[in-house]
Amino acid sequence: MDSPASSINKELLQKYNTAGPRYTSYPTAPVWQDxxxxxxxxxxxxxTNQGANPHPLSLYAHLPFCEQRCLFCGCNVVITKQRDQAEKYLGYLFKEMxxxxxxxxxxxxxxxxxxxGGTPTYLSEEQMERLFKFQTSLFxxxxxxxxxxxxxxRVTTPEQLTVLKELGFNRISLGVQDFNPQVxxxxxxxxxxxxxxxxxxxxxxxGFEGLNFDLIYGLPFQTVERFTQTVQEVIALSPDRIALYSYAHVPWLSPHQTQIPEDALPETETKFRILQIALQLLTEAGYLYIGMDHFAKPQDELGQALQKGTLHRNFMGYTVQKGHLPSDLYGFGVSAISGLQGHFAQNWRKLSQYYEALDNDRIPVMRGYVLSDEDKLRQQVILAILCQGRIEYSEINNRFGIDFKAHFADSLHQLEAPAQDGLVxxxxxxxxxxxxxxxxxxxIAMPFDAYLPKLSGDKPTFSKTV
Ligand code: SF4
Structure with a gap:
């Protein structure tokens, strides 16, 4: 079976490999306001908690500690070997929750x-148990x-896994990136x-029910041959879901990335050939291409959601929408993000600021955003493109009381070239x-983003799409 990647040529790649948001939210975080x-x-x-609220809940807790910094990482982390820092942090996290x-x-x-995280298993078994029991006593x-x-x-022990299983965790997500020793x-x-x-x-x-692997392509010293071997090794281990992220080399945002030798990074074309072969191998092995950077076995919940049209996207990436309505996401901890029906909020990104807010009996919100009706309409359009891969104009017209073709005439005009190129x-x-x-x-989503043209500066705010 040919994978879609095999029909992409260099010209197409050059044309569409532009900087763009990953749309884990719309509007994207740079638009949010203090x-x-x-x-x-x-x-x-x-x-949003007055009366009966039919939206279920999603809870995210950010545990930011890591023993060492991986150079590719763009997450908000705190590198420390001082274990007592985690205990202090838990005290604040409990207060916030x-x-x-x-x-x-x-x-x-x-x-x-x-x-x-970070590394959630930086916590001891006792700390994990205490945090889980605290959260489940509240929710x-x-x-x-x-x-x-x-x-x-590298840091998770068999004892920790046993505790996690006993507590009720059913999905484990393993950071893998690449198996090649030089990489x-x-x-x-x-x-x-x-x-x-x-x-x-x-x-x-x-007996964990779901195993996810995170892989990254575009890392230093990766070649098509080497990554082929990694993907074959991954397939042999048979995870249920695979996230295959593109490495975003943004040293102006993540200064530790300056330690990555730039001349060892694969050229864009090689990077794309790596993606192509990975896509081909994974689809040949029976994985479904969920979208953007996610794959899942057909029997996995995410694979089922793709087939049933119940895929959703939030700050955690692609998710399964359970029930008729998307959940309200409450993010706890330093830098965590919440999304509650038309409102976004992000916590302070530095531990000191996060602690200071809670010391002053304030919830640690740094910035956020209230969506206008126009934002909600565009959010829905972008979600439909990313999750369902289609937009029925009449559905949007009925829901938002607009004439899609007139309202988005400019966006549709911008899609004429991608249509000629066979993308839409x-x-x-x-x-x-x-x-x-x-x-x-x-x-395809970017022409529907009203803020994107205002966000382009000297240094791209977003990574490239491939
Ligand atoms: S990749 Fe994971 S372990 Fe490495 S620095 Fe980032 S959060 Fe920590």
Whole structure:
């Protein structure tokens, strides 16, 4: 079977490999405003929890500590070997959760529960147990909730995995990136294949239902041959979901990336050939291409959601929408992001600022955003492109009371070139991404982003689409 990537030539790649948002939110974070502060967010939480709110809950807790910095990493992390820092942090995290929970309707079911980082397993077994029990004393997990954690195979012990399983975690996400030793050394993350294999076997023996792998292409010293081998090794380990991210080399945003030897980074064309071969191998092995950078086995919930049209996208990437409505996402911890029906909020990014807000009995909101009706319309259009790969104009017209073709005449005009290039089919009634177009879904979404033209400066705010 030919993968869509095999029909992409160099010309197409050069044309569409532009800087663009990943749209884990619309409007994107650079548009958010300082004027949306702790007080504004408290009001939003209280208002969206008045009366019966049919939206279920997603909870995210950010655990920022790591022992060492991996050079490719763009996450908000705190590098320290001082374990007592984690204990201090937990005290603040509990305070934040307790304060916010007091304003909420706590009978709302939690359908998605996630610990991310950083390295969540930086916490000891006792700390993990205490945090989980605290959270589940405040909120109620739905019986079919996805309870997920990101783990680093280099620091996670079998005892920690046993505790996680006993607590009720059912999905483990493993950072893998690349199995090639030279690549691993260049990114300061030495994690031999044996180590990951051992962890996978252990997770399976314990009965975790879902295993995710995170891979990255575009890293230093990667070649088509080397990454082919990595992907073959990944396929042999058979994770249920695979995220295949493009390495974003943005040293002006992440200064530690200056330690990455730029001349060892693959050229754009090589990088794309690496992506092509990975796509081909994964689809031949039976994985479904979910969108942008995600793959899943057809029987996995995400694969099922793609087939049923219930795919959603939020700050955690592609997710499964359970029930009729998307969930309200509450993010806790330093730099965490929340998204509650037309409102976004982000916590302070530095530990000192996060602590200071809570010391002053304020929730630690740094900035946020209230969506206008026009934002909500564009958000829906962008989500439909990224998750369903199509827009039926009549559905949008009925829901938002507009004439799609008139309202988005300029956006549709911008899509004429991608249509000629075979990325999207446009007709009187709908817009449908072709299989090749789904690989460039960000490019198809970008003409509907009202803020993008105002965000371009000297240094790109966003990474390239490939
Ligand atoms: S990749 Fe993971 S372990 Fe490495 S610095 Fe980033 S968050 Fe920490």
């Amino acid at each position: 004027s949306y502060d702790a007080q504004a967010h408290e009001l939003t939480i209280r208002q 307790e304060t916010i929970a007091a304003w909420m309707d706590r009978s709302r079911p939690v359908v998605q529960f996630h610990w991310g 109620q997990l739905a019986p079919d909730a996805e309870v997920a954690i990101e783990v680093d195979p 691993q050394e260049a990114i300061h993350r030495v994690q031999p294949l044996d180590m990951t294999t051992h962890m996978v076997k252990h997770c399976r023996a314990l 089919e446009l007709n009187e009634h709908h817009l449908v991404l072709t299989p090749v177009g789904r690989m460039f879904s960000r490019n």
